[in-house]
Each structure stands twice: as C-alpha cells, then as structure tokens.
Amino acid sequence: MPTVRLGFIGAGGIAGFHLQNLQRVPEAKVVAFADPNLDAAKQRAEQVGLPAREGETVFGDWQLMLERVEMDGVLVLSPHAHHFEQIVAALQRGLHVLAEKPMVVTSEQAQKVVLAARQAGKQVVVSYQRRFTPVFRFIRDQVHKGALGELTFVEAVIGQDWQQLTQGTWRQMPELSGGGMLMDSGSHMVxxxxxxxxxxPVKVSATISQCGAPVEINDIVGVQFSGGALGALIAMGNFTHFMERYTFVGTEGAMWLDRGQVVWQPMGGEQRVVEAKELPPASTPDRHFVDVVLGRVENMSPPEDAFKVVTLTTAAYQAAATGQTVAVPSLPA
Known part of the structure; x- marks a missing residue:
C-alpha cells in the first residue's frame, strides 16, 4: 500500500479535526508538526504516537520543518494571513498542500497561489467540507444537471455564535484573520x-456591521451572476448556535436545504424530502487530499475555486466600505 507522508503547519484546534479524519486514511502517515507553541506540536505528535523530537518531528519554525523533513505534502492550518507564504513555500519545495479555508485573504494572493501550483506541478486542495458532504453534493449535482432549469435566485444563510466563540482570539485580529464572519465561517457558505x-458572479453589493468587534460580525451580500440570477448571502456572526440554510430557485423548480434535509419541489408539483439512499457517498477533505496526491482522483477543491471565494469576499468588503456596487474580477487566463 502506498504511503503519503504529511506534515502539519499549525497544531491548534483545527489540527485535531484533521487528525481524526486522517486516522481513517490508512495511506496517510503524519511525520511532523510545526507550531510557534512547541508544546502544542509535541502534544499533537504524542496524539498520533510520533516521538516528539525537537528539530526532527516537532518544530517551532515551520520553515525548518520544510527544510529538514522528507514529506509528500503539508496541511496549512495556521491563522489566515499566514497561509499565503506557507502555501507558496511548500509548493516551491515540491510538496502538495491541503489548506484550511480561506485559502488566502486577498485576490492577488489567490492568483499567485494558482500560478505557483501550476508552476510546481503540485496540487493545492482547499478544505471546504461541504464539497464532500452528501446533501451538499446532491444539490450541486442536480443544479448542474439542469434539474431546476435555469437558476433565477439563490438564498444562503449561515449563523453561528461566532463573536462569542472567537472573542480574544486571532480570528478577531484583522491583521491575522483578514476579516470576520464572512471571511471565516461564512467562507463555507460562499x-x-x-x-x-x-x-x-459579476458584481456585489454589501452591508456589514461589527457589533463592537474589531472585525465584521454580520454581513448581507447581494450578488448578481452572469445570466441574470440573483443571490442573497447572509452571515450572522452573533447568532445563538450554528445553523445554515440554502435555497436554489430555477425556472423548473426549487430545492432547499434546511436542518440537514434536502427538499425538492418542481414548479406546479409536490414537495418531497430527498431520501438518504439518493445521496452520494460521504468523504472528507483529508481522504480526498491523499487520493489526489496518489493520483487516484481529480482535485475537487482546487485553488482556482478558492480564488473565486476570496475575490467575492473581498469585493463584498469593498462594497460595504464604499457603499457602491463592486465588480467581481475573474481569474486571468
């Protein structure tokens, strides 16, 4: 069985999530951790049964890990503003990258990551879990098959007690996070x-509020797509709990996701709840990353798509700051 050797840049809370996923991937072998908090790196090493030897398997400096450890890929799990430098450095060393969302925090950085990946001939997979979750994949597949006809309207709502959960952390420090709720949890929705x-998307308008925080907490983003469809994206960062809801309306019907259930209604027809047996299989970004590295599958979450996310997000911030409608640039050929 082939082995994919992986290093972690970042050993914080999200690293635990990825380690849980990788424990179910027999081809994955975690060989090193890097974190400014060396104790955190050592704890993660112990968690996977890796001898915590400073300068060999655990590092306070991620660059030193890239220099010293033989790896096939790295997971970039650091604060958002650090992603760009770390992703590009890993690519230039011939490593594949699984990057936490958002991939980077500016459209210029995103464009450079796309170029760096192409030049290196390596893959960047961005950890957007919904791409591997059955209910989300089902909706996407049906829309692309034309089951709803021509799309005319999209509503998306994500809510979380994000302001409370992130208070006092780097996620509310603009220089590290790149933004608030929309840049962070809202990135999944976008x-x-x-x-x-x-x-x-061709243009956006937006209104945001900070609710006394250093970054924005609540966002209302209006989107116009090529072809004329409209979108309303709402991120509530001071909600009571985590929730999300999506509605896609087309000329032939509508489909919506609420509280984990997909409901489908043709125009003039009856509503029905999509049954579990109709859904595609589940996976994880980590399982997918290993399969991509091994050449088994095409990259389902490439940097070109992540470029679109950060570009729309930063365009929304610009629209909110200026009170103007802002064009959403596309990736240059």
Whole structure:
C-alpha cells in the first residue's frame, strides 16, 4: 500500500479535526508538526504516537520543518494571513498542500497561489467540507444537471455564535484573520454557493456591521451572476448556535436545504424530502487530499475555486466600505 507522508503547519484546534479524519486514511502517515507553541506540536505528535523530537518531528519554525523533513505534502492550518507564504513555500519545495479555508485573504494572493501550483506541478486542495458532504453534493449535482432549469435566485444563510466563540482570539485580529464572519465561517457558505451556481458572479453589493468587534460580525451580500440570477448571502456572526440554510430557485423548480434535509419541489408539483439512499457517498477533505496526491482522483477543491471565494469576499468588503456596487474580477487566463 502506498504511503503519503504529511506534515502539519499549525497544531491548534483545527489540527485535531484533521487528525481524526486522517486516522481513517490508512495511506496517510503524519511525520511532523510545526507550531510557534512547541508544546502544542509535541502534544499533537504524542496524539498520533510520533516521538516528539525537537528539530526532527516537532518544530517551532515551520520553515525548518520544510527544510529538514522528507514529506509528500503539508496541511496549512495556521491563522489566515499566514497561509499565503506557507502555501507558496511548500509548493516551491515540491510538496502538495491541503489548506484550511480561506485559502488566502486577498485576490492577488489567490492568483499567485494558482500560478505557483501550476508552476510546481503540485496540487493545492482547499478544505471546504461541504464539497464532500452528501446533501451538499446532491444539490450541486442536480443544479448542474439542469434539474431546476435555469437558476433565477439563490438564498444562503449561515449563523453561528461566532463573536462569542472567537472573542480574544486571532480570528478577531484583522491583521491575522483578514476579516470576520464572512471571511471565516461564512467562507463555507460562499464556496458552496459559487460551487453550485454554474454562472460566475459579476458584481456585489454589501452591508456589514461589527457589533463592537474589531472585525465584521454580520454581513448581507447581494450578488448578481452572469445570466441574470440573483443571490442573497447572509452571515450572522452573533447568532445563538450554528445553523445554515440554502435555497436554489430555477425556472423548473426549487430545492432547499434546511436542518440537514434536502427538499425538492418542481414548479406546479409536490414537495418531497430527498431520501438518504439518493445521496452520494460521504468523504472528507483529508481522504480526498491523499487520493489526489496518489493520483487516484481529480482535485475537487482546487485553488482556482478558492480564488473565486476570496475575490467575492473581498469585493463584498469593498462594497460595504464604499457603499457602491463592486465588480467581481475573474481569474486571468
């Protein structure tokens, strides 16, 4: 059985999530951790039964890990603003990358990551879990098959007690996070919408509020897609709990996801709840990353798509700051 050797840049809370996923991937072998908090790196090493030897398997400096450890890929799990430098450095060393969302925090950085990956001939997979979750994949597949006809409207809502959960952490420090709720948890919502809608976004308007925080907490983003469809994206960062809801309306019907259930209604027809047996199989970004590295599958979450997410997000921030409608640039050929 082939083995994919992996290093972690970042040993914080999200690293535990990825380690749980990788424990179910027999081809994956975690060989090193790097984190400014060396104790955190050592704890993660112990968690996977890796001898915690400073300068060999655990590092306070991620660059030193890239220099010293033989690896096939790295997971970039650091604060958002650090992603760009770390992703590009890994690619230049011939490593594949699984990057936490958002991939980077500016469209210029995203464009450079796309170019760096192409030049290196290596893969960047962005960890957008909904792309591997059955209910989300089902909706996306049906929209792209034309089951709803031509899309005319999209509504997406994500809510979380994000302001409370992130208070006092780097996620509310703009220089490290790149933004607030929309850049962080809201990134999943933006990605799912852009992945599902066949047409590209062309312009956005937005209103945001900070609710006394250093970054924005609540966002209302209006999107116009090529072809004329409209979108309303709402991120509530001071909600009571985590929730998300999506509605896709087309000329032939509507489909919506609420509380984990997909409901489908043709125009003039009856509503029905999509049954579990109709859904595609589940996976994880980590399982997918290993399969991509081994050449078994095509990359389902490439940097070109992540470019679209960060570009729309930063365009929304610009629209909110200026009170103007802002064009959403596309990736240059």
């Amino acid at each position: 990605d799912f919408v852009l992945w599902t809608v066949p047409n590209a």
